[in-house]
Amino acid sequence: MLKKLLLPLTAALLTGCATAPPAARLDNTYTARSQSSRVKFVILHYTVGNLPSAIKTLTEQVVSSHYLLTDEAEPKFYVLVDESRQSNHAGLSSWKTFSNLNPASIGIEIVNPGYTDNARGAYAPFSQAQIDQLILLLKDIVKRHQIAPQNILGHADIAPQRKQDPGPMFPWKQLADAGLITWPDAAQVAAQQAVFETQMPDIMWIQKRLAQHGYALAQTGVLDDATRNVLFVFQSKYRQSKYDGEPDAETAAILDVLTRPQAAAPVAATQELH
Template identity: 40%
Template sequence: MKIDQAHKSPNFNERALPISQLVLHYTGMETGQAALERLCDPEAKVSAHYLVFEDGRIAQLVEEEKRAWHAGVGNWRGIKDINSSSIGIEIVNGGHNFPDSDGLPPYPDEQINEIIALSKSILGRYDIQAWNVIGHSDLAPERKEDPGEHFPWSGLAAAGIGLWADFEPEPDRRILFELGDRDRGVAIIQQGLAQIGYDIAVTGQFDERTKFVMTAFQRHWRPDDISSLIDMDCLQRVGALVRLLP
């Protein structure tokens, strides 16, 4: 794994927390060069520790011990200053902002292979647990969609990066609850989502916040069907993931 040190971003400051999380993003821009320029622009006030191009090239923009400005407002497992607690990897991909003719642009194998190698090296240096390897949409479900439902989370988990569980091969997609419903079952899935790490209150009502969190959950752990609703399959998936937690 070769890391380019030629480009440095001025957009960082000192950490206030130890490193315990790894956050993956897509750039959501038309080109990698445009993303690189923005991440290094002092006027933009955004950055990341690493930028991974489609061909697998990696640029380190901020030193790991510094607080890069990649996460913004969010919350994961009770931590609100995600920038202080995390290392951020930006992945060159147009995502929902720049889809191609077939939909969301794919992540090339060369790129994913380098993301796996980079992530493994980071996990080897810090005490980052599987449940703290997350996407931007997980920590900010009302604001963000990246790295998107086309990101291969299951492949990373197979390589030892992130939380995954074996799910039913023939999922039961019966809808249990929709927006506005109030039920003990809603409270059960809200509790499970909170245990996984999402910032969600256990109210028993399927409110707007629950809808956003369900969408983020499905993007990460059920990317083939993003209904934003609570169905039996999602209930089972949340339960399977919770059982993997300490």
């Protein structure tokens, strides 16, 4: 008799355990006016490896990216992480007032060996087919997330003390010509360079302007290794004919044009030095 009573009770208990909790009642009648995409930045990388090794690294290890651009004759993107989710591509990073850029960025890895440690010691070029595909994707991302031109960056921009990618062979000027990033006006640079050829700004001025541009850099007034690293990254992007990490009149002029109000005229080297 007891066994007969226990069977219905056990069945009732099991049925109760299997019953799902009630779903939250969601009403989409209203939408907040104050909102924006979580994505504020796009960060470009090179893989320092071939396509198979890049796929293995980006899918099986801690590091990841939203997109991987192949180096095939007809390049394509592998979508590795949905844009709505965070990928781990930036690491310890900062730009202007932002830090830890992973949660606020889209990472794009481009298959490219980077620096080749051989007799020539050269950086590898990117194929035009890769850049054409990249520009198409960037335009789409910018449109959907309203990315500001100054927020399309290289990994080196946000981590200049430990990264160099996408390196001095990456054609940033093509992105500028496509309307994706800001670029210094050549006439303004030439005019300001003539001023700085006469009198160079001091290191404190250069450090302050580099920090104003966005790089994380202490203003020590000393041409230290950290400052040289940032100058190398800056030159690799905006003055690819020479990227030795040393301050000179042309580098200072480019930096001045990029950090001054657009309508400003050339400034004397004695102004804004401290």
